[in-house]
Amino acid sequence: MTHAEDPRTAPSIRWGILAPGGIAHTFARAVTQHTQAEIVAVGSRSRDRAAAFAAEYDVPAVHGDYESLVADPTVDAVYVASPHSEHRAHALLAIEAGKHVLVEKAFTRNAAEAQDVVDAARARGVFLMEAMWTRFLPHVVALRSVLERGDIGEVVSVLADHGQAFGHMPATHRLHNPELAGGALLDLGVYPVSFAHDLLGVPDRVQATGSLTPTGVDGQISIALGYGERTQASLHTTLWSRTATTAVIGGTEGRIEVETDFYRPTAFTVIRNDGSYWSYDREVDGGFQYQAAEVARRVAAGETESPVITHEDTLAVMRTMDEIRRQVGVTYPGE
Known part of the structure; x- marks a missing residue:
């Protein structure tokens, strides 16, 4: 069975953090505690916010705008952690400055924006990757190898859901605000959609039904993806309930049950039709360090994308989510 590489064995790389929000803190803790990389700069439209982040993680350079962050000569790679609505602009800013870029998921608002970013990175010759950390986690690396060796036979079904109880958030919160590309799909549903893409590839059929919030973003969506004659993925996401997330x-020839939360470091059990079973369980602190290590390894090797989540993989996921949003009736301002 294939195992994930130890993130501490990856080469060092110097990170700049663009937008020091909650997810940037998660990234910073993982990088500083579990890799050889350094966080050398942080940028925010609020210099005070950037300074507070820098003080917490001993970051030497503080920038009160994003332009000076990406121009910082000490920065090798930029982690874009702003809201989905800003990913295209901020990724392009970093790419134009010649930086390697890790863009938080969802990669952009839509496939057209994603294509702009991919085209720019390819033209500039810099590394670019979507921060879909789940694909690099030990249990997912192991799970893929179990499927490849045929432990459960031909895969015909993938069930996955991600729901959180975020209904109480105010209408101005990024999850409910259409101006910030809010909704369940881009923030939560991207996990099961990308998981299905990872295991099954690009679907040839997409069906979705959803319910909208008072602000007009998707509050809940049920998704069916079809592959060929009989393989299907049944996916679900919601802002209104803390679901099982399994x-x-x-x-x-059997099934694999992935424990909660399937998108975080967790365990799984292989149960064969003959009644035999075995479990995979590995204790992991954090989790973001695996994707950060992937960036460092690929950059050191002179590569511009990761085979684990290629540019085309990201574009395919965005196309699927575009179709899902089209079917449930969600359009963001400016699209």
């Missing part, structure tokens, strides 16, 4: 992969 996943089940069904095959002709």
